[in-house]
Every structure is written in structure tokens, then in C-alpha cells.
Amino acid sequence: MSDKQFKILDTHVVYNGFFRLEQYTLTHTLFNGGWSKPLTRELFRRGNCVAVLLYDPDRDEVVIIEQFRVGAVLQPERAWLLEIVAGAIEPGETAEEVAYREAREEAGCEIDELIEIQQFFTTPGGSSEWITLFCGRVDSSNVGGIHGLDEEDEDIRVSAVKFDEVFQMLEDGKIESGIPIIAIQWLYIHRDKLRAKWLGLI
Numbered sequence: 001m002s003d004k005q006f007k008i009l010d011t012h013v014v015y016n017g018f019f020r021l022e023q024y025t026l027t028h029t030l031f032n033g034g035w036s037k038p039l040t041r042e043l044f045r046r047g048n049c050v051a052v053l054l055y056d057p058d059r060d061e062v063v064i065i066e067q068f069r070v071g072a073v074l075q076p077e078r079a080w081l082l083e084i085v086a087g088a089i090e091p092g093e094t095a096e097e098v099a100y101r102e103a104r105e106e107a108g109c110e111i112d113e114l115i116e117i118q119q120f121f122t123t124p125g126g127s128s129e130w131i132t133l134f135c136g137r138v139d140s141s142n143v144g145g146i147h148g149l150d151e152e153d154e155d156i157r158v159s160a161v162k163f164d165e166v167f168q169m170l171e172d173g174k175i176e177s178g179i180p181i182i183a184i185q186w187l188y189i190h191r192d193k194l195r196a197k198w199l200g201l202i
């Protein structure tokens with residue numbers, strides 16, 4: 001049996017609306033031995049999600065989206081964030097299917113080839129959200145405009161930006177959302193090899 005264990009003593013739903021908030025009372029084993037005292041923590045229940053960095057290796061462009069985010073309203077000047085395409089996995093969908101669907105809905109793009117970058121928790125201190133991050137090959141020559149689904153109240157501005165400019169935006173602190181920061185840094189590391197592969201140079 002693992003020496004890392006926890007016991008849930010009580011749980012109940014605090015709020016169930018657009019998102020779900022649960023409260024847990026639990027105890028867990030300590031590194032120095034024994035068990036912690038009972039802890040009460042709120043858990044923001046968020047289903048598994050997908051994000052996809054849309055990249056055109058021919059034009060060396062990244063598809064960037066901009067939209068209003070309620071999570072940033074306490075810093076009003078930052079309420080519209082530069083991000084990459086992302087969305088929740090609905091029942092019966094695979095992560096790959098979500099990547100293709102969200103690329104069409106949020107950016108008007110068709111993905112030609114898809115590779116998985118990594119899977120990770122976004123904010124495990126209080127949220128259950130688990131992200132599968134992809135890179136998708138697209139043709140960015142006609143990318144742009146306003147996209148999103150009316151029934152989801154989406155208002156998304158889409159742009160195709162040269163990679164060097166996108167990376168400079170990151171360096172200048174203009175990209176402030178964690179998932180696109182991870183994705184762009186990944187592309188910075190792997191861009192030459194990825195372009196060579198997708199352009200048939202290796």
C-alpha cells in the first residue's frame with residue numbers, strides 16, 4: 001500500500017450552476033508520518049478540457065484569439081485576454097474530436113494534422129480541470145475575423161500572427177493566460193524540428 005493516502009470525511013455541493021463548487025473535508029498522510037488534521041477545502045469542479053495551438057508551418061504563423069474572461073474582472077484592464085483555442089470535452093467526445101471542433105467554432109480553422117503536446121492540471125490548488133494540450137497544423141492564409149457560437153455567447157476575435165511577434169508578445173507580458181504561455185514556449189523549443197517534419201524536410 002502506498003504511503004501517500006487520503007480519506008474524504010465529508011462532501012457536499014456548495015453551488016451548482018454554470019460551474020459546480022463542492023466542499024470537502026478530508027485528511028491525508030504526512031511526509032513525516034501520521035495523518036493531517038481534518039482540512040476543509042472548496043473544489044471548483046471543471047470537466048476535462050482541451051487546448052490547441054494552431055500553427056501554420058508554411059507561413060510560420062500562430063492563430064491567436066482574444067476574448068473577455070470573467071476570471072480577470074478584478075483587474076479590469078486585463079479582462080480581454082490573448083489565448084489559444086480551447087474548450088470542454090462533452091460526453092462521448094475524445095480530446096482529439098474537441099480539438100477539431102473548437103478550431104472550427106472559435107477560429108474558423110480546419111486542422112490538417114494534430115499532435116499531442118502534454119496533459120496537465122491547470123490550477124490544482126482548487127480546481128479539478130485537466131487539460132490535454134495539442135498543436136494543430138492549419139493553413140492560416142485566410143484566418144481572421146470574429147468567431148464563436150451565439151448560443152454560448154462567444155465573441156472571439158481571431159488573428160494569424162508571425163511566430164516571432166507572438167513570442168515577443170509573450171516576452172513583453174502581453175499574453176497573461178497560462179495555457180497559451182505553455183503552448184508558445186513549447187513551440188519555441190520544438191519549432192525548427194516541427195517545421196522540418198511538417199514541411200517534409202526530414
